Amino acid sequence: MNKHILIIGGTRGLGKVLVKNLLKKKYVLSVVGRTAAFSRRAHPGIVYWPYDLRHTQNIPRLISRILKAKGKLDSIVFLQRFRGQGDAWQGEIDVSLTATKIIIDSAAGHFNKKGNKTIVIVSSIAGSLIVEDQPLSYHVGKAALNQMVRFYAVKLAVKGVRVNGVSPTLVLKPESKQFYLKDKGLYxxxxxxxxxxxxxxAEEVADIIEFLMHDKSRAISGQNIVVDGALSLQGHESLAVKLNNFGE
Ligand SMILES: NC(=O)c1ccc[n+]([C@@H]2O[C@H](COP(=O)([O-])OP(=O)(O)OC[C@H]3O[C@@H](n4cnc5c(N)ncnc54)[C@H](OP(=O)(O)O)[C@@H]3O)[C@@H](O)[C@H]2O)c1
Structure with missing residues (x-):
């Protein structure tokens, strides 16, 4: 039987790239976002569930509809972040934190008995460092997600569910590639x-998410994989030297 993967925030950016990669492997994909990224006709392996996660009270009903339609789960991947109008603080709390908690609590008892059971939560380097072009709400949301990874890794271990996080630094995604490639100096x-x-x-980060969903990572749970190629390990002296030499 094909594995059933629930992808929250799989309609754009990194999530869309992950969905594209997983489609090649013939999974059954249930994708939640406010929009649909591919046409259903072109990709019969995907079912889109258009839903605004700010409406947290109806999320348990959404999850039961998904389970009823496509059966028990093998993995859940969370990639959503708050985008949109209105209060960014409340939006991030609802979309990043409350929605993630409710989805995990609603779905935790509905994983397939056999096989690899995994949850991957995409966080950010902003969960531990400060990224000045992102608001406070984003930083606080990501820091809380990192702790949620650890909490659920312990809580769900008894059900055989592994929970891990992925914290990228800046990611080149299809939507932003041109912006960075155009500005050669900044790039x-x-x-x-x-x-x-x-x-x-985005493809490289999607590969790490897939690894954490895969049996090959079966010994890992409760970890936050920082995907920055050791960028955040450099001292300010090293950075100053690199910047001083830049362009030479
Ligand atoms: N891009 C980067 O450089 C970078 C760096 C570090 C970490 N990350 C993290 O990686 C993840 C993906 O990033 P991204 O840049 O690909 O983000 P993105 O392009 O903004 O995509 C965010 C996803 O969340 C969904 N979403 C947003 N608000 C929603 C709502 N109210 N209800 C339902 N779905 C909602 C969007 O779908 P709809 O628009 O269809 O609703 C979309 O699928 C995020 O968690 C982000 O924090 C990204």
Whole structure:
């Protein structure tokens, strides 16, 4: 039987890239977002569930409809973040935190008995460092998600469910690629401070999410994998030297 994967926030950016990769492997994908990213006709393996996660009170009903339609789960991946109008603080609390908690609590008893049972929560380097172009709500939301990973890893271990987090730094996604590639100066500067001299792509982050869903990572739970190529391990002296040498 094909594995059933629930992807929250799989309609854009990194989530859309992950969905595209998973489609090649013939999973059954239930994708939640406010919009649909591919046409259903072109991709019969996906069922889109258009839903605004700010409406937290009806999430348990959404989850039971998904389970009824496609059966028990093998994995859940959370990629959503608050985007939109209105109060960013309340929006992030609802969309990132309350929605994630309610979905996990509603679905935890409905994983397939056999096989690999996993939850992957996409956080950010902003869960531990400060990214100045993101609001406080984003930082607080991501820091709380990191702790949610640890809490549920312990709580759900008895059910055989592994829970891990992924914390990327800046990711080149299809929607933002042109922006960075167009500004060669900025692009090269990002590369210069990155120890691996690159900007990680959405495909690379999607590969790590897949690894954490896979049996090959079966010994890992409760971890937050920082995906920044060691960028955040550099001291300010090292960064200053790199910037001083930049362009030479
Ligand atoms: N891009 C980066 O450089 C980067 C770096 C570090 C961490 N991350 C993290 O990686 C994840 C994906 O990032 P991204 O840049 O790909 O984000 P994105 O393009 O903004 O996509 C966010 C996803 O969340 C969904 N979403 C937003 N508000 C929603 C709502 N109210 N109800 C339901 N769904 C909602 C969106 O779907 P709809 O619009 O269809 O609703 C979309 O699928 C996020 O958690 C982000 O914090 C990204």
């Amino acid at each position: 090269n500067l990002y590369k210069a401070v990155h120890p691996l001299n690159k900007i990680n792509t």
